[in-house]
Amino acid sequence: MTGMEAIFRNKRVDTSRLIPFGFVRSRGKYAYSTHVSGGRYEMTITITPAGGVTVHLIDGHTKEPHSLHKAPEGTGEDDLELIREYEGVLSRIAEACFDHEIFRSEIAKRLIQHVRDTYRDELQFLWAKFPYNAVFRRQDNGKWYAALLVVKANKIGLGGDDEIEIIDFRVKPEYLSNIIDGDSYFPGYHMNKKHWVTARLNGSVTAEELCSRIDESYEIAARP
Numbered sequence: 001m002t003g004m005e006a007i008f009r010n011k012r013v014d015t016s017r018l019i020p021f022g023f024v025r026s027r028g029k030y031a032y033s034t035h036v037s038g039g040r041y042e043m044t045i046t047i048t049p050a051g052g053v054t055v056h057l058i059d060g061h062t063k064e065p066h067s068l069h070k071a072p073e074g075t076g077e078d079d080l081e082l083i084r085e086y087e088g089v090l091s092r093i094a095e096a097c098f099d100h101e102i103f104r105s106e107i108a109k110r111l112i113q114h115v116r117d118t119y120r121d122e123l124q125f126l127w128a129k130f131p132y133n134a135v136f137r138r139q140d141n142g143k144w145y146a147a148l149l150v151v152k153a154n155k156i157g158l159g160g161d162d163e164i165e166i167i168d169f170r171v172k173p174e175y176l177s178n179i180i181d182g183d184s185y186f187p188g189y190h191m192n193k194k195h196w197v198t199a200r201l202n203g204s205v206t207a208e209e210l211c212s213r214i215d216e217s218y219e220i221a222a223r224p
Helices: 003-007 015-021 077-097 106-119 173-179 207-220
Strands: 011-013 024-026 029-036 041-047 053-059 098-100 133-137 144-152 163-170 185-187 196-200
Touching: 003 077, 015 024, 015 029, 015 077, 029 077, 041 077, 053 077, 077 098, 106 144, 106 163, 106 207, 144 207, 163 207, 196 207
Parallel strands: none
Antiparallel strands: 011 098, 024 029, 029 041, 041 053, 133 144, 144 163, 163 196, 185 196
């Protein structure tokens, strides 16, 4: 993953904030130019309405494009400083013009909205070390009733190390064996496997079914 990819990972552009930042709209895209490395290079960032980001560096002396080498090995101190400035500009744009969006699938968004509409609860990100883990918990007793996470597929027993979105929710222990199938439903990831189940958010389980599971989990969490 390049520095630029890491900076804009799980970010959603808010185009209404681009022009106040200094972007200019042209032909359906937004462009912003600045100078780095003491004015030697002109850096132009172009952002599409969908959030695609491209960057061009032009050497003011030679008028030629400049390619940044991301790996420090073999990179001179001047280029390292240029990389720091380059990534600093991108980080400021990401902070000012983008919103953090961990869960990007449509089904995850529907579940978040269901909880918001039904229980007036918002996702709570409790762990700085695990920024892709968040929970819903009841307002009356503080108990968790669902958790949304981004994990590698092999963490729940699937093949490969692609990142996938999952949800954990509570179930009655007597129903566990009827739910877990190793394809769509799995033993609760990072939870008590006697009381929690994990589901993939890949469409193999409908949003309607998962909303119902969340509602059941919410009721279970009300109990002592």
